[in-house]
């Protein structure tokens with residue numbers, strides 16, 4: 624039987640009272656794809672990710688993650704995917720080893736597999752020999768890689784990262800993206816939200832959200848080309864618009880960000 628597409632979403636909607644945070648959003652994500660999720664604060668990125676990770680029940684619309692239904696199979700989805708929340712999920716007062724083992728317990732990773740995964744995480748995060756250190760004392764870049772490691776301790780094929788590099792320095796961010804790229808090459812699907820436009824360039828496709836709606840969905844290159852066409856600029860003389868310019872123009876054409 625063919626493997627189901629990692630993410631399929633049709634008209635997915637989430638309301639809080641009479642406020643619509645996510646408004647009839649539709650898209651699909653392919654295996655091994657790095658799918659970037661952009662949009663101003665309050666656009667609905669985290670709310671969408673929470674519906675796809677089984678943390679929040681959609682109000683309307685349909686969706687499947689690894690072939691599992693976002694309405695009826697939320698617990699199965701949570702066990703199957705990796706999720707790094709906008710606020711790191713690590714316990715600051717625990718040691719590095721205690722955090723790793725705690726997540727192992729949550730995801731049913733034990734025994735020799737846990738030992739192997741622990742070694743892998745420590746190596747990936749460059750924290751070998753530091754297992755006994757208290758997590759809260761680590762520099763942010765290390766915490767971030769440890770949080771990534773614990774989120775994928777069970778080796779999920781689909782990974783959701785909600786602003787994973789927020790506040791991390793450029794060198795640590797680049798290293799983080801090298802890891803993401805490696806996962807993608809091994810067939811892992813990565814769904815990632817970011818406010819950093821240089822990171823958006825690393826994504827295979829970008830979805831741009833504004834006021835709960837999906838307002839653009841394409842490769843970084845095609846988004847830039849489309850923007851140049853809309854501006855009527857001569858491609859032989861004018862430099863192509865940056866993703867930052869694309870992003871700002873698209874949001875402004877849609878009537879600005881939230882709070883409007």
Ligand SMILES: Nc1ncnc2c1ncn2[C@@H]1O[C@H](COP(=O)(O)OP(=O)(O)OP(=O)(O)O)[C@@H](O)[C@H]1O
Pocket residue numbers: 639644662663664665666667668669670671709881
């Ligand atoms: N539990 C909730 N109850 C009421 N409103 C909510 C709730 N969660 C989110 N919202 C609202 O939904 C909208 C979308 O929020 P969301 O967190 O999804 O945005 P975001 O795109 O992730 O923004 P940011 O870039 O700041 O992380 C916001 O207006 C937010 O205030």
Ligand SMILES: [Mg+2]
Pocket residue numbers: 668669670709785
């Ligand atoms: Mg968010």
